[in-house]
Amino acid sequence: MGLILSAWLSGRAADSVPSSSAVFLPLAVPTSSRLALTLSSPAVSPADRRSRWSSHQRSPHFRLSPCKQQATRSPAELSSDGVRAEVGVESGLHVWEVTWSPEHRGSHAVIGISRRDCPLQDSGYKVLVGGDSLSWGWELKSNQLWHGGKTLVCYPRERRRLRSQAAEAFRSKSPNSLHSHETEAPLLIPERVQLVLDADAGTLGFAVGGSFLGVAFRDLPSGVELFPAVSSVRGGARIELRYLNGTTRNPPALMALCGLSILQNVGQQRQNQVDQLPLPPLLHHYLLSCF
Template identity: 85%
Template sequence: MGLILSVWLNGRAADSIPSPSTVFPPLAVPTSSRLALTLSSSAVPPGNKRSHWSSHHRSPHFQLSPCKQEVTRSPAELSSDGVRAEVGVESGLHVWEITWRPEHRGSHAVIGISRQDCPLQDLGYKVLLGGDSLSWGWELKTNKLWHGGKILACYPCESRRLHPPAAEGFRLKFLNPLHRKETETPLLIPERVQLVLDADAGTLGFAVDGSFLGVAFRDLPSGVELFPAVSSVRGGARIELRYLNGTTRNPPALMALCGLSILQNLGHQRQNQVDKLPLPPLLHHYLLSCF
């Protein structure tokens, strides 16, 4: 059966329709099977408490929606304001989606994680999340990573932001000024960003347009509750939080890994053809219901 399925998949590969390309797929990095399964699994119901912003741990300039899944920053001058999720995690691998339209960001728009006692308001316009040792933030407008009040790096890193032909033959320091300027131009981050927190490994990364961009922060504190968080200085900014999925540190089940392998070979454009695979109906149902 395995050989038949492999031949069928390889034989149909030429019929696949390429998925829409953006700037982010070339920047994607390989993921572990644990993360790949989590990113490809169906999202939990939207009413999950991990999708709620906290009604207590927020700046008074952030107003919550009745469902607690959206916050709106009220117009306020010379103030930097933050809010964190109602529920944090101490272990496991977890993925949240933050929806924040680019036109509602302004300057100093930051997403990331924080500890429970992270400051959520300060005077002036500044990067609040990542502005101290209790939080880690990705500033969307500049693509900079912040922690401890310092810029740590550009994310995605410069070496992966070269166009593929340039990346093959030249190092960044040998590029002419025109190419150097092009690679240093911040990427426009779309409205939906997935926050990927592996509390077991102590890492935080982000996924955009279905592409995991790699680990942004390492050596996060272990055994400490960590919360998704955002900070903003723009009046009228509306930010949504949705918990997508999570898993424990246990190895993935073999059946789930097999299902993931099948769907990866099919590709996004052909996943509606699962029922045509040379598999028993029970396995058709499993693939359709789990992914």
């Protein structure tokens, strides 16, 4: 029964995507029940060690706040600098949130995942996270994915499909138009971005504004520690890290799947009316605790 319900929830996700800003809502992709539960679960305590930047795994141009949750890049000319999280993971599904103001990014502002040996300082202005084979990064200003020192594709990929559909519709209405395509400006990524690492499946994706934008990288190495990481060339850039939640590779509990199904059908606009549902008080309490 649990497997049937899990498949049913995946089908529901294709019909209704998470709430988001007007820009990112059309870019959201269906999520698995495992990820949907993780994203909807309450965040763990901010004091969790997984919310800290590492005092040792950082460029000397990055200084940390006393709680180690904020890293600030000192002004430095012709230098690219990075910092890794204090704690990495080898298994499970995990979600972190990176807070980085667009006004303090500059060029080469990258967030992603790295192994322990990824370089965290280099001369000149360049991408560090994704600049070698030991890291995978998303450059926020250009929306480009980086790995192995090369740009791969523009992310989110769903954007290209939607744009192609719009262009095809335009051409069908205007067959005499000479403009078959236009240069598309990068998306402005807001200050809060969630990293979604599934170490069991070997995938990394990102979520913005409540919308999961899909898998960015596949075939990440298994059985090795992977760390959230950022790199910057902007003096004064302040970057915060927060571990939100995670889960093991075990299938979600049937009770949790049922709760998720109810909340998805109720919708965010009516979640404050859960206590009016024809359910026992114990279930009311459980559903309210899911918010």
